[in-house]
Amino acid sequence: MRVSRLMLVTLRDAPADAEVISHQLLLRGGFIKRVTSGIYAYMPLLWKVIKKITFIVQEELNAKGCLETLLPQLHPAEIWKQSGRWDGYTAGEGIMFNLIDRQEREFGLAPTHEEVITKIAGEILQSYKQLPVNLYQIQTKFRDEIRPRFGLMRSREFIMKDAYSFHANEQNLKYTYTEMNDAYERIFKRCGIETVAVDADSGAIGGAESREFMVTANAGEDLILLSPDKKYAANQEKASSHPPSANILKKGKPKLIETKSQMTIKELCLEQNFSPDQVIKVILLLAKLDNSLSQPILISIRGDQDINEVKLTNVISKHINSNVIKLSALSIKDLKEQGINNIPFGYIGPDLEDSYLKQSIEWENKFIRFADHTAANLESFVCGANVVDYHKIYATWSSLGESPEVVDIRKAIPGDSSLHDKNQKLIAKRGIEIGHIFQLGRKYSSSLEASFTNESGKKEPFWMGCYGIGISRLAQAAIEQNHDKNGIIWPLSIAPFEVIVVVANMKDEVQYKLANEVYLDLKDKGVDVLIDDREERAGVKFKDADLIGIPWKVIAGRESSSRKVELVHRTRKDPKLLDSNEAIKELISEISNYKKSLLH
């Protein structure tokens, strides 16, 4: 390819609306053009990158026996209603674009494909003899993100590889899950990016076990917690750890203490000389459920700890066997709307009576009560007395007459001890999620009635797994991880071009002739090569080559008359002046050695 024909327009200044460096570089290098919020055109250079990533993904998945397909993007509402996800995905803050066609039928633009693929698999796969099967596709997905941002990192239209596997039993699902884990490790390695695999919450998709593959970068939207020995790594949403041990409060006879205007734990501890870990913090929340009920929740947790809302949401969903659509703190405004105005905020104890909810118009009139381990483990503690201006000291769970369900809803934080080894203190890093693998179990196959006949002649729903890679996001994450002040440093395996031949001075026919020979020879030998034949000064060409991140430069300059060219690597500081044929030889061996090194 010739740069003069490449439609290359680079920007010296980054457009003002780009925040993170990878987004700025994508714009400056002309890789993307924004069409509207969260929707981008992939320009030719980026499309080449995406195709290279795609090719690696295909090779690795095909090697594991996966089958490539292409599924529709427009889905009838019916199948989403059948899986029970239509309302959650379209109503309120739902992320599925949806529309009505001329016959008044409802459709959704696919954010994910469990429904379609499960339906199809259910019709084709009738017997355990046909299993397992793992189907994948690489195509555009649509999600009406609440807030698109950071270019391709969180866009409303993006390219994703999604795979869905079908199994006759759980063991086989687990086997495929580890196979996919391996494939993912190889894919990311071959793409030249470093990832960390972490335990993850399975979120809206549901299911048992799941792992995320994170590119560590400051621009990452997730916080991940790692043990220094690398034996533990989890998304903070999922992470569990040992909390610091509490200062023991002596046992004593429970009694009331006056705590006027000490409504917060901080104020209380300051005035009464308690330590926050001797106090139980009570939090009231309202869970809106997908069966349209509103359930008040009462949480007890040790005063120095915070709640992990993701864990809590999962706990609530499990407890009442219904999905939580929204979880929010109970506000005084909410309470007033329900005709409740006498809750002693600031002085609430775990034994707050359900009778407060009696007047409620729309809510369930009983709290669901959970206590985090940190609270449940306290043998003697301070808590609100449910009377304004009073707390209780030396309280115990039995003295309160409470035995709430004990759960892990505590937010793990850096500095906590790891569960596998108390001496390992967790550290935090930010990560960009580029892959996620899930053991779905039978959630979708059950609701969509997708079943096969097992060895004993009985029908049973498939065991399923699903596996995603954000292809377009990966391209940007690679930049976030690989750049310098001059621009992008593409890993060679996914660079838009492997080599750029730069003609230092186009007016010098000797230079151009030699450059062109080198270019044609490299092309002939299968190297993905670009020649910069623009009527520009050499400096401009060097800057552009660096900005768009081409790994190798071959420069035909002053020494062209003696058939010498300069071979320059994007980041190494050892330019070499070589005979043009030598340079070609060396380049080809460098490239093939690099590619080989990625496979081990």
Place this chain on the structure above:
RNA sequence: CGGGGCGUGGCGCAGUUUGGUAGCGCGGGUGCUUUGGGAGCACUAGGUCGCAGGUUCGAAUCCUGUCGCCCCGACCA
């Protein structure tokens, strides 16, 4: 949706407070000079100042409405 901010040639910005008919840098075009890390000089093209109303002799500037975009939070590959 809540909170904050911004819309002025392709990109980055000034001008808005105090109304007087739009400017700078980059980029584009032409010519000359230059030619190994985003060249210099000269000439030149390009903007109904997001859009719609209103106030005024006069609006980029003041008022009202509206649309779009970005940042912080909930969502996620």
